[in-house]
Amino acid sequence: MQTLSIGELAERSGVASQAIRYYEKEKLMPAPERTEANYRRYPLDAVARLQFIVHAKQWGFTLDEIRELLILQDANGDRAQAKRIAAEKLHKIREQIKHLSRIEAVLSKTLDECAGEGPMQEGCPIVEAIAEQGE
């Protein structure tokens, strides 16, 4: 069976060697076999596992959440739990979108109203909008 050194795994997965060691310490990656000289040797499917981590991160999952999902996979866990984790994340994401959208609305309205000319003296609409409410 072909195996990979940590450097080769890093290259194939796009994840730095040190980050891979960090994931091992954080129990996201299982501790791999070692050579006689104590070098890590990874099975080929380690690449897929790392890419799962990378993708989940891009989706906004934290390492803690990703660990939960990986444990479920490893343990052949309950699908309902995976659904719960994802549903919680979806809820958080929707909250974030709501929050940002409120800001976007006020900020873009404010920018439209502001000519962007003259000194700040009294009544720069941008500054006033922030000072007044801000949420």
Added chain:
Amino acid sequence: MQTLSIGELAERSGVASQAIRYYEKEKLMPAPERTEANYRRYPLDAVARLQFIVHAKQWGFTLDEIRELLILQDANGDRAQAKRIAAEKLHKIREQIKHLSRIEAVLSKTLDECAGEGPMQEGCPIVEAIAEQGE
């Protein structure tokens, strides 16, 4: 003229004393007068300045950006610069919304498709959706 101790200011503004000292160190709050015993005494309008900071933070401005805005105010600076800072922030917020919306779309679709039953064995749609693309 009435002045406030740092504790009174903290209470009125809802910002912890230590955070106020931190803002002073970071040049968001000006260094106030001191009593003979070296205690800080704040003018009443320090409350409004702190609330500006709090609101701007809620809007997602970083302390660096808030400092820029405050410097503009303090210097009676150019309104066009305030507009530029706000426009940059608006752009970043829109990017964040776009990013989150893409995630939201895929995640909610995935959750709809997943019955949330049975073991993870092969083909939990949530795990697969993350593994496959992730952006």
Added chain:
DNA sequence: CTTGACCTTAAAGTTGACTTGAAGGTTATC
């Protein structure tokens, strides 16, 4: 047989926005 590229560990540094702790001075109250 030496140079350099790779590997090992453990510890410290990074970023942002603070919080917590240590060690001590001041002021208000009993």
Added chain:
DNA sequence: GATAACCTTCAAGTCAACTTTAAGGTCAAG
């Protein structure tokens, strides 16, 4: 006049997710 509730400074700790540094072992090439 002592106790508690303030205030002072400076340093260190927190969180996440790493990166950087240090000090050293291993392996392939020439």
